[in-house]
Amino acid sequence: MDILLKRATIIAPGDKNHLHTKDILVSKGKIEKIANNISAPKVKVLESDNLHVSIGWMDIGTHIGEPGLEHRETIDSAARAAAAGGYTDIAIMPIVYPVTHSKSEVSYIVNNQPNNGVRIHSIGAVSKDAKGEDLTEMIDMSRAGAIAFGDGLKSIKDSGMMMRALQYAKAVNKPIINYSIDKSLVHDGQMHEGDVSVSLGMQGIPSLAEHVAIQRDISLAEYTESELVLHCVSTEEGCDLIKKAIKDDINISATVSYVNLIHIDQDLKSFNSNLKVKPPIRSNRDRKALINSVRKGSIQTIVSNHVPLEEEQKKLEFSYAGFGATGLETCFAAVNTHLSEDIPLEQIISALTLGPRIQMKTYLPAIKSGEVACLTVFDPSISWTYESKKKKSISANNKYLSTSLTGKVLATIIGSKVNL
Incomplete structure (x- = not known):
């Protein structure tokens, strides 16, 4: 489908058209x-009062259910949710059944791309069955198309294994993405430890x-001179460690879940199980530190932390409910709604576009004539309601x-695929 974007503000840091309002004509996927004013008969015209466009957004660490748990999410349903939320690329975690821990599982993901053009990237497991016991064949998975390695929201406990994983990943020029938490200090924890947990x-x-685990992982990254992405940081102490590591030129970067930027443990007084997530939402002091780290660039990426779960896992007493929430369709809108005065729109979009692609070392699109189209079109001023139906x-x-949320995705354009 050919499409004409009218009077769109372009968000493309470093480009001559950055923050300029232009018409953009996309034809035959390019x-x-x-230009300032384009007339093109017989093409679909997309316009809005406050139309914006950026390169397509990318999510890191998306969980799906295929294969094995298709009742939670399939590749196709995740791709539809991704497009609705503005994503043109998602890098999916290996926690499916069977776990993505060999080249055959990676090949399954790589070779089963959805019809709507959203690109599905595979993150291979570090350990077999993500049990933290035996290393996987990371070199084989890299050759099959894995773009990074990690065990999802299961922290790699054994320091020796983590060190070897970093070394193997370095050999194939891929990052390790680790959710850093010392599970021996968590026990049966259900929420952030603080006054609220005590009162409830x-x-x-x-x-x-988190502090102990991040410190260990940074030390191992420094020792091995390998690339490490600290996934879903949630604490002020973690932010401080990351800032220092970056200042010391250690090759680490970080992501944060959008839910942790918006909510605090006080919000759990109603026992809303849809806010029972990993990492847990923490204190307001932690939340402010995370926002500040995104604003200053020491946390480079905002992620949806999309963890789909069936109703039977969530409609339980809080202590029995599963950890996780979906987020592909609501990440941008929620951040734009609640944090527009804390994080500039340009910074939010950078954390959805440049940050993840630099961390995952994937192709970086551009908004230039002749380029294959990879665009997210949105209006940050439109109010809408996320409805179940x-x-x-x-x-x-x-x-x-x-x-009700403010900020709506109007289209993703991925080559010749247009999702409206």
Whole structure:
């Protein structure tokens, strides 16, 4: 489909058209023309009062259910949810059944791309069955198409294994992405350890568990001179360690879940199980530190932390409910709604576009004439409601269902595929 974007503000840091308002004509999957005023008969015209366009957004660490748990999410449903949320690329975690821990599972993901053009990238497991016991054949998985390695939201406990994983990943020029938490300090924790957990009588997850694990991982990254992505950082102490490591030129970077930028443990007083996530939402002090780290660039990427779960896992007493929430369809809108005064729009978009692609070392699109189109089109001023009957994800474990949000994705354009 050919499409004309009218009066779109371009967000493309470093480009001559950055923050300029232009018309953009996309024809036969390529950006044909960028100009002040374009007339093109017989093409689909997309316009809005505050139309914006950037290169396509990318999510790191998306969880799906295929293969094995298709009732939670399939590749196709995840791709539809991704497009609805503005994503043109998603890098999926290996926690499926069977775990993505060999070249055959990676090949399954790479060779089963969805019809809507959203590109699905595979993150291979570091350990067999993601049990943290035996290393996988990371070199084989890299050759099959894995772009990074990690065990999902299962932290790699053994320091020796983590060190060897970093060394193997370095050999194939791929990053390790690790959710850093010392599980021996967590026990049966259900939420952030603090005044709220005490008042609710809930076992807490101490900030110390993240602090100790991040410190270890940074030390191993420095020792091995390997590339490490610290995934879903949630504490002020973690932010401080990351800032220091970056200042010391250690090759690490970080992501943060959008939910942790918006919510705090006080929000769990109603026992909303859709806010029971990993990492846990923490104190307001932690939240402010995370926001500051995104604003200053020491956390480079905002992720949806999309973990679809069936109703039977969530409609339980809080202590029995599973950890996780969907986020592909609501990440940008929720951040734009709640944090527009804290993080500039340009910085939010950078954390959805440049940050993840630099971390995953994937192709970086451009908004230039002649380039293959990879665009997200949105209006940050439109208010809309995330409704159950219109959602694209199979699962419904999302705090924002039936909630009014500000900032709506209007289209993703991926080559000749246009998702409106």
